[in-house]
Amino acid sequence: MVPLETIQHSSLPGFDVTIMFLQIGLQSVLESHCLPISRVLTTGKLQVQHLFWEPVVRHRYNMSHPMKLVPYTPRSDAAGELVLAEVRRRRQREFRHLCRLTVLGRLNSCWGRVDHSRILGKLPGQMLATSQGVPLLVRRPSLEDYVLLMKRGPTISYPKDIKAMLLLMDIHPGDTVLESGSGSGAMSLFLSRAVGPQGRVISYEIRQDHHALAKKNYRLWRDAWVIGHVEEWPDNVDFIKQDILTAAEDMKSVTFDAVALDMLDPQTALPIVYPNLKQGGVCAVYLANITQVIDLLQGIRTSKLPLLCEQIIELIQREWLIKPVRKKDSRLAPRVEAQQNVDEEPQQDEEYLVQEQAVIGGSEGDESLSEHVGSVPYIARPYPWQVGHTGEKCLDRTFIILNFV
Ligand SMILES: C[S@@+](CC[C@H](N)C(=O)[O-])C[C@H]1O[C@@H](n2cnc3c(N)ncnc32)[C@H](O)[C@@H]1O
Incomplete structure (x- = not known):
């Protein structure tokens, strides 16, 4: 079991604000309590029991309502709950599949199959063995998981950017927000959650196929959500x-708290939308390249729009690998105290293994029980890849924050 203190801001050099997210079985518990957990940065060989968390979390955060631990509910039709199945090895996801649970359904992969009936009735966050004996992590997808795996038409706004845009747009529950275009519906879903039941999102889309897809993705998420959660x-x-x-007339009676634009030539839409943006309100514009950024700023300047360019941001998200150093025989390496002024040949016989161990079914055995804090050295380095759109080699998506003044 893992104490809550394990999830904390790291003080390793090179980190900005980094939060470790212990993946196995905890996501829905932590999310349902709005704990400040962001990304999967590391996983461990953890045996976590949901019930252990309830008193800890409730005590720490002074929560009076009961935990919303809803098991996977059987449905005979194809409109069951969403389940995310993952195979992880060497601390990386080798397989990731999103599907809807049905009584007779079966999850097939080259790692073996799992009948949906084995998942139904269980709490999410379980490890199940496939028919080939490969451990499969089965859990409820977060909104970010869903958005990354749902059917796409046009490119989505990337969740890492959406989250920052929501903060910078200062969106609150109850707000009214304008979006254009709806695209695949990724941004719409995040906006929907941010404004909550008292708020409203108005999302324009010029293309029929994209409009239909955004609506479908939104409906699928809502339908699946209501099965596995207490509230709709x-x-x-x-x-x-x-x-x-062409929407100026229709929007006349509405005042928007914020506007999110992700469309070609957003500068053409600004003269239409800004009169309905509240004074001091924020318009966030999501753009694919720097040429578009320049075109937008030039459009604002030449049209003399009362919009102040507050920030132009490219968000870079690095994920880190952190793991204990192991010897070649896969035992944990001991910490060696630094010695000063000692000329010594480097040891030839005890090479340390820097290859990653499998997360699941590793060979730590009982040795981890005798381990105490600080006794084992760790490797800590960023992964060589970055999270972002696959196409961009030098520049990821950029967004601009405009203030209506
Ligand atoms: C990149 S996609 C938006 C993706 C969306 N943000 C998401 O997260 O799924 C851009 C969308 O803007 C739409 N669009 C372009 N010009 C438009 C306009 N004048 N009015 C409404 N939608 C427009 C396109 O059809 C396209 O679906």
């Missing part, structure tokens, strides 16, 4: 199939 996902997004450039 708000039905607060109005998807409108219309060119935003």
Whole structure:
């Protein structure tokens, strides 16, 4: 079992604000309590029991309501709950699959199969062995998981960027937000959650196929959500199939707290939308390259729009590998105290293994029981890849924060 203190801000050099997220079985518990957990940065060989967390979390955060631990519920039709199945080895995901649970369904992969009936009735966050004996982590997808794995038409706004945009737009529950275009519906879903049941999102999309897909992705998420949660996902997004450039008249009576634009030539939409943005309100514009950023700023300047460019941001997200150093025989390496002024040949016989061990079914055995804090050296380095759109080699997506002044 893991004490809550394990999840903490790290003080390793090179980290900005980094939060470790212990993945196995905890996501839905932590999310349902709004704990400040962000990314999966490391996993461990953890045996976590949900019930252990309830008194700890409730005591620490002074929560009076009961935990919302809803097991996977059987449904005979195809509209069951969403389940995310993952195979992880060497601290990386080798397989990730999102599907809907049905009584007769079966999850097939080259790691073996798992009948849905084995998942139904269980709490999410379980390890199940496939028919080939490979451990499969089965859990409820977070909104970020869903958005990354749902069917896509146009490119989505990437969740790492959406989360920052929501903060910078200062969106609160109860707000009214304008979005254009709906695209695949990724941004719409995050906006829907941010404004909550009292708020409203109005999302314009010019293309019929994208409009239909955004609506479908939104509906699928809501339908699956209500099966596995106590409260409903708000039905607060109005998807409108219309060119935003022709929507000035329709929007006349609405004042927006914020505007999110992710479309070609957003500078053409600004003169239409800014009169409905509240004074001091924020418009976030998501752009694919620097040429578009320049075009946008030039459009604002030449049209003399009362919009102040507050920030132009490219978000870089690095994930880190942190693991104990192991010897070649896979035993944990002991910490060696630094010695000063000692000329010594480097040891030839005890090479340390820097290859990663499998997360699941590793060979630590009982040795970890005798381990005490600080006795084992750790490797800590960023992974060589970055989270972002696959196409961009030098520049990821950029967003601009405009203030209506
Ligand atoms: C990159 S996608 C948006 C993706 C969306 N943010 C998401 O997260 O799924 C851009 C969308 O803007 C739409 N679009 C372009 N011009 C538009 C306009 N004038 N009015 C409404 N939608 C428009 C496109 O059809 C496309 O679906």
